[in-house]
Amino acid sequence: MNEDFKVTPWEVSGEIDYDLLVEKFGTRKIDADLIDRLSRYAEPHPLLKRGVVYSHRDMDWILDRYEAGEPFYLYTGRGPSGNTHLGHLMPWIFTKYLQDTFKVPLYFQLTDDEKYLFNDNLELKDTRDMAYQNLLDVIALGFDPELTKIFIDTEYIHSLYPLALKVAKRITFSTARAVFGFDNSNNIGSIFYTSIQAAPAFLGSVLAGKNVPCLIPCGIDQDPHFRVARDIAPTLGYYKPALLHNKMFPGLQGTDKMSSSQPNSTIYTTDPPKLVRKKIMSAFTGGAVSVEEQRKSGGKPEICSVFKYKLYLFEKDDQKLAELYDRCRKGEILCGECKKGLADVIVPFIEEHQRKREEAKERVEEFMLRDCGGT
């Protein structure tokens, strides 16, 4: 087993062994039975069927409660350290599928405090500004404004703080150190921070005045926060939050995670369409060293970022995807054609998203949850 990788809420590096993470974190893999059960409500999302959303905690329990007439709410979020990229959109697209399927509320947290505390180069003003940029992308995806409430930590802290205190009182430094790997050099804000990320897992219950199940769709890297939140939930008198974990969205240069630190490997929602096409056309693929070689021995779709992009988000048709895989394997399709095919899907997607993102600027107040009405 490959153990030479790191997955924490603040660092993802190396070649991730996702099965090993399930084992290490103590989560459960999503199996055919669970997908079957979900298919009673709607056609399972490709991300589920293709194993991108691949792990969970208590998803069966969420459905049990739902079927017993006790609907859940969704909670997810974003650390606003830079512009939104496709890697961020993926879990939000999946979250929207859940909201559309179950018609449930969504609380969306923007953790400007977190990104300030964990990044030496960012001021609080930067992360708060970026939070506003990021939330336009959330709105642009078409979430239901009646059911969706977005908040920025420093703006919604009046409501979050009492809950965060109750969480914080139940977490020792010892636990935080073991779970997050803190040491003496960490600042005291970063040590406290997990309480703020845990708070929305109980906020729906506080606001409803009764216990409401909470389902958190998020990257597997965020699981440590909620593992701790789950441990303390009973002493707070709340349900443990349930989770659905996705794998990291791959980078265009063959890395396991699309990352803001590698701009060329990353497609931002604000990139000009021409740049998007250019980035895709220079993507890392599973092609052979020469056309001749590839025609002869075929390509390797399993390591190809272009194939992964189609698998993760941009080829919804299972049949077509299987055909593409086969044709690549057999050397019947070359990388240039394949990249062009991907660009022809992503570029219009980005153009459309950018249109909706512009419209979102007029709709911010429909979605915002604020303590004090306005900034």
Add this chain to the structure above:
Amino acid sequence: MNEDFKVTPWEVSGEIDYDLLVEKFGTRKIDADLIDRLSRYAEPHPLLKRGVVYSHRDMDWILDRYEAGEPFYLYTGRGPSGNTHLGHLMPWIFTKYLQDTFKVPLYFQLTDDEKYLFNDNLELKDTRDMAYQNLLDVIALGFDPELTKIFIDTEYIHSLYPLALKVAKRITFSTARAVFGFDNSNNIGSIFYTSIQAAPAFLGSVLAGKNVPCLIPCGIDQDPHFRVARDIAPTLGYYKPALLHNKMFPGLQGTDKMSSSQPNSTIYTTDPPKLVRKKIMSAFTGGAVSVEEQRKSGGKPEICSVFKYKLYLFEKDDQKLAELYDRCRKGEILCGECKKGLADVIVPFIEEHQRKREEAKERVEEFMLRDCGGT
């Protein structure tokens, strides 16, 4: 030197060596020159002349700035873990003297979050309720409503939190552990908390939009919070807060600090006057074992809680205090008479305070600083 005592923001025990604290904490003793300088503004408060307010940081600088036309603001506070007692009133009475003398604003912080985080037996609701009880005592002392702004942490967190984050980012766990003695068993809220207590030391500057000197009158036990705040102030671009430290108000049973854990040693502002008298009449004194012995060898005013109460707060006339000391020493006055004399001053004081405290209930909104207008 007696080192068998402990003074931290959360624990004061043993017989305190106040001179040693000045040395350990690195503060400066208030000397005759500083008292002389203060006497240019007003008759120095007895607490200053008698060495109860006995230590400082940068008080000369505060006066330099003041004289150069740059007035300061005052900041003090209270941890609302129980009812207010005389030990709490003492620094507030001194703070009022400073406000009356210099006509400067006061920010008064009620740390309901702190007391919740540091006390296993208190819920957040308890400490918030107690904050309201305590602030009535502040208002009852007659602070200028135009210049005085009171806030409760969980209610004013929208304004405090961004500032607390900036403080927290600059304090490592290593520093917090060294200064406050934290270990692995401390909860992560308590580790973060000092950021919240430091924030008001800079709040006056934030609200004024320019650097404003801050003077904090407080018990010497609170110095560690502000020592850290002073260390990081320059990197925040703010002045270091200055401090005036008082000794702990003694208990009626001879201990160094009036403490809520010893109800009989403590006079609460809400005690019925009869109970106040009873507590005083059973106080620990410096009397001898018998009347005969005391008439012969005299009493020991230096260890007598009744004498200390007169010294600290309840005998403003230096001459009379000196005479009392002498007469006690010579065995000319017995403890019963002396205790009755103290009760005859404190009981009317408490009765008057309770009247003003009732009136204060109608005046809370004049003083409150809130994020969101009302609770």
